Amino acid sequence: MPLLETRHIVKRYGAVLANQDVHFILQPGTVHALVGQNGAGKTTLMNILYGMIQPDEGEILIDGEKVQFHTPRDALTHGLGMVHQHFMLIPPFSALENVVLGSEPRHLGLLDRKRATRQIRDIMDTWRLNLDLDVPVEDLSVGMRQRVEILRLLYQGAEILILDEPTAVLAPPEIEGLFSILRSLCSRGKSVIFISHKLKEVFEIAEVISVMRDGQIVATIDSDQASREEIAAWMVGEDGDRRSQHESKSSAGPSKNSLSISPDDVPPLLSLRSLSYREHGVPQLDGVDLTLHRGEILGIAGVEGNGQQALVDVLLGIRQADSGEIRVHGQPISRPCPRMMRDLGMAYIPADRQREGSSLASSIEENFLLGRQHQYSRYGVLLTQALSEEVAHQLDRYEIQAAHPNIPMQSLSGGNQQKLIIARELASEPAWILAVHPTRGLDIHAAEFVHSQLREWRDRDSAVLLISSDLDELLKLSDRIAVMYRGKFIRLFDAAATSEYELGRWMLGPPTY
């Protein structure tokens, strides 16, 4: 008997059918992957399973029995837990406190720390899941925070774990760590629903793959009986032809040879000289030197937490470097601020589209305006007509699925939100682009399109500073790749002459031969 089954699930948002007649079957002890293009309805289905939203029609069965979830708590009592892409932890609390939050073991009305620690240690031993329990969550890396979330679900007795794009925020070694946890969970009878856009990962971890398209599950296949091409074909369906045409058109164009350095008399777009920055006495940037030339994509590889965030913030001008020099177009910038950097031609694709890049409650049009409000105004008055036309054009160009340009940003699927932000930033004729994990949450096709856009800007003599945890992406796009480690660039590679393996080794520090 299947552990979990859904029948005829339907969820409508106005005219949009986010889920139409979904049948989904989960067997015990398996990792079940759910794949599909942006806006296919994956998150909607998971939110329904987790009791976050109620379906319009259909039913959910657990162990063959009909259940109804009105809140996530209902789902948890039936053993269903979900790790959201945007973690729901309380940053200043310790890992332990976050794990027990809401179901604390008590002694005389207070948190019984000893008992909690014992219980959690038991769970950690059982699932071979390591974690420092006393550190505040805000000081943990993303990978570790994810572990806290998983531990929290296990502590609350979850039998089925739903992970919505868990690997999007992880670096390769962290992904390996996550996978070994998932394997150990499944070998002892727990089940996992795993959403990802990276088919490589899907085939590595999942036993069963379900493909969603336009709100329906169009195929469910054992992973050892399917090929990547097959799955990809299921994902695009009949539109496949149209899309691949579009793709080949957009990626055509003059390809530029790498490492061609601009002539000496043209100053580099951006140059950083021994830039240092400390936070709470801890060095975040420790003498960073970097030169970004016109017509190149410079990749930055590194394990998260090695100074990337500080580098981005210093470049934006929301934090000021303690020492060192920033030059843009050869001109030294003494006190940068975001407005000034933007006026000097910077486009910025933030790492976290929701926190750093948009206002979820505002409409698509208003979000498209963010950072570009001066371009779309005359005498301080917004040019709404011009804006609407541009947004309509960009929605079409990036194939962003939106019922209407006035619907709020939060009703877009995660990938479509990301596309909108990229469309906004690249529509501003940038001189250079600061792109942080630009394809996070995008499906294969959309990621391809964004890559072609970045290449196109490079070929038009702009430049791209690309920070990404996806080594494939770095190798594919970059001309040069710098490895960032403990606030420094420890090595600069010609992208054509390096490999994932070599990068991976340097990311963990200078290798000792």
Place this chain on the structure above:
Amino acid sequence: MRLLSIYVHRFLPISLALSISLLVGGLLAFVAGESPIVVFRTLLLDTLGSLDSIAYVLFNATPLIFTGLAVAIGFRAGLFNIGCEGQLYVGAFATAWTALAFSWLPAPLLMLVTIVSAMLAGGIWGAIPGWLKARFGAHEVINTIMMNFIAVASVDYLVLNFLKEPGQMISQTAKIPEGIRFPRLSSFLDFLPQSHPLEISFILALLVACLLFLFLNRSVWGYEIRMMGLNPEAAIRAGISESRTLVFSMGLSGAIAALVGVWDVLGYHYRFVSGFTSGWGFLGIAVALLAKNHPLGVIFAACFFGLLSKGALDLELFTAVPREIVLIIESLAILFLIVSERVLLRDRETRG
């Protein structure tokens, strides 16, 4: 379809909240020994029964429109302006002082100058906590409250020692020149008795609300204020200056609050009278909450409060229930609004 969803999101919670709070009010009246029917009749029908008393409702609503707008613009920028009371006090003082000190100016010009000086005074008074927050991170709630005390104390001191009308017991200034007093609407509208206090400030209030609506939705600065309120992190990264937005929106808020001072000095007392305010600055917070910080909604919310305070008088005169029942209805309206929104709009999941 979209209209329906706008209705559900915007108006359904409000209409629910208002009806439930009125119903509970009626129930309480019953408990207090009065027939709910009588209470409703006094509160709603009688108050809305004649043009004359409707005009009283609008008169009551006028200062609340100003303070409601002032608080709303603060909220839109993510700031809680509890300082309207002080800002309108400073505004009133500036109005009276300018009107008396420059009384030799031709009347139309003098009227303009007094209004501008009131808005400047209130604006600066509001901008100071904004600046303190931008510069030192000091919380605006504490600072605006403090500034209220400072405003009242220093204005009263100045009036008592330098501007007090000679030979008077009460702390008040001399009367302002006739020429700059706001004309009453009764001089245009025949159906209002000559003594009716409703004057053109009400029209001014409507105008300010409309202008503010356009400003917020159609101008770059208004957009920047809204984005700063909705997601400061993203707004700052997009190049919107946090300190400028803080100072500017608090200044604007204070300038609009100061118009209550203008209303009182040019339109009602024709002089500055110490302690003239009856908590409009604080009621403005309730108005803004009920209006969900929408400038046009503020007009209606202020009228609702105006209606209740007119009704409160009548209740006391004609029935056995105490006027405090109106306070209960006001508070319940806000409470129910918050609850009904939670319940009606629960389907708000996080997206991934």
